[in-house]
Amino acid sequence: MPISRRQFVSTAAGVGIASVAAPRLTFAQNSGPIRIGLLAAKTGPLASGGIDMELALTMFLKERDNTLAGRKVELIVADTAGVPATARTKAQELIEKNSIHCVIGPLAAFEALAIADYLTEKEVPTLGVAAAEDMTQRHPSPWFVRLTSTSAQCAYPLAEYSAKELKYKKIVTIADDFAYGHEMCAGFQRAFEDNGGKIIQKIFTPLATPDYGSYVAQVKGADAIFLGTAGSNGFRFLRQFIEYGMKDKMAVIGGMTALDESVLRNMGDEALGILTTSWYSAELDNAANKVFAPAFRKQFKYDPGYYAGSTYLSGQVLEAALKTINANVEDKKALMAAIRGSNADTVRGLVKFDDLGNVIGNVYIRKVTRSDGRLVNSVIKTYPDVTQFWTYDKTAFLKNPVYSRDYPPAKNLEP
């Protein structure tokens, strides 16, 4: 078979690159810095969170002079653009080109789902940020842990709080029409109704909703409305909600991303008094956060929120794990075991993992108040050691289908 000149050139180039790269690969596996790959959406609609993830992790490493457990660290940040296919490409690049030792991120559930199998196949320890329930429930991976929360994990305490302490009877939920919104509302509904409340209306809005006016006008009379939204959508909905005079008629409560610090810093007095739930608040009163939050605020002029907290937290858990294995990241199994066995004291308080790799940690009920002229999420109640199964029996929980738009079915909807 004759070989064309082009084929010859490309083959020769390929061989050349391979011969240069190959010795470096073998070398890299034995010593050199610890290479951490961060998958963060730095462009596209999710950029705000992704940028915060990078800022906080960079800050974490800088505070330690880029050294963890006595070994230098190299951080490689890949921009997933909030697109699952891009996340997949970038993950591959991080592993095959940068031969990283562990991954932090990605931000969004659909990105995480797109790369989960690949990371498992390549046996890369992953400290996830995305909330998709099943990644630590029906489809866990030995190489994946989550330090933040499943979609519903933080919603349960708020549901109980609403029913028991606020005595709400009827609640309307509104959320983005994708897995995160479905799962969060489903969990909230389950815990709220188990405590005697009723979800009388569930509204899911498309991710690209030009105008929330028509949704605001549909909201039925209730004690409160639960915002299961993330990013700009919840923010825009809330503004419309207020402009239609609805905030005088019912209370507003929100899930863990609804009034994130990044949303709050662009709001005014209208946000005051709104209750939300999360595993983090810049206002948390613990030793680690008292160092982190003021330092972050000083450097970037705003409060850290969900996303900044998530990577700083990942850094802390990783550091603790590296210390127990003497920074021998080449032993991936030992690293993963150390992470899973971690009992690290972090910016969100003490965290540990269940056997499926999901975090067990405090969840906080927070209220928007004003402090030093800016809006903050002050903690009003702590639910200690919340698991992804809340008070439910794990075996029975896992036998049910994963939370969705219609599961568990809403029996108390008003026509």
Next chain:
Amino acid sequence: MQFWIIQGLNSLSLGGLLFLLASGFSLIFGLMRLANLTHGAFFMLGTYFGATAMRAYSDLSIWTVAVWAGVAVAALGGLFERLVLTRLKANPLGQVLVTLGMSFIISDACLALWGGDSIPVPTPRNLQAPTRLFGFVFPTYRLVLVGCAITAAITLYLLLERTRLGAMIRAGVDDAQMARAVGIPVSNLFTIVFCLGAGIAGAGGVLGGPILSAYPGLDGDMLPLALIVVILGGIGSLLGAFIGSFIVGFIYTFGTALFPELAYIILFLPMILVLALRPQGLLGRQGA
């Protein structure tokens, strides 16, 4: 009853917003046969300008800001048309690609400049108090937006039908070659119309700001709406864009209120039906 009145008003206000968005697109498409995919980005740029200006100087009126943002975006559009698009005159595919590329550039530039957070555009202070109608409240600004759209429609109509520039534009729309032959500087006309279309988008972006806020991805959310309106209303017809805006406003509002699960179907199905049954659009001319 209240449901129908409120949703009716919502439909009108969304229609008004859509007209501010789509009229510029319709104008450019009608005259230049150019599907300007940068249009959503121009709109977003207007919103960001508005948000920045009004947050920095709280006593600026939204109308002044809209005019200046419109001028700024028009200037940018003019540069883009002169420097790039003129080189791609007989190359529709190239035009589509380059306008799409330009929209990516603008949205990344916005992200770099303004960051990823949603930035609200404040509602004008004197319009913040809700209007009370028969015992329920409705945001005053939304009603004013309908007025803006009608004013813009009338102004554009007068410009196109009653001025010499308008006559030249219409001649260009009808038959560019013939217009060139009778001495109309079609090339300059193209630039003027592109500036005008971009400027309306920029001003519309400011006026839509109090409802939409400025956020990354706004361009991608708005561009398909402009396309739907123009395809529904008919290519090159300002009246078509006007009617199309309000039809889409009504269909979307009532559709999402009555069948919330079908939001996208409700939005796109009418467009598909129109394309299948009347490809030139409701008011488009046959063979145009």
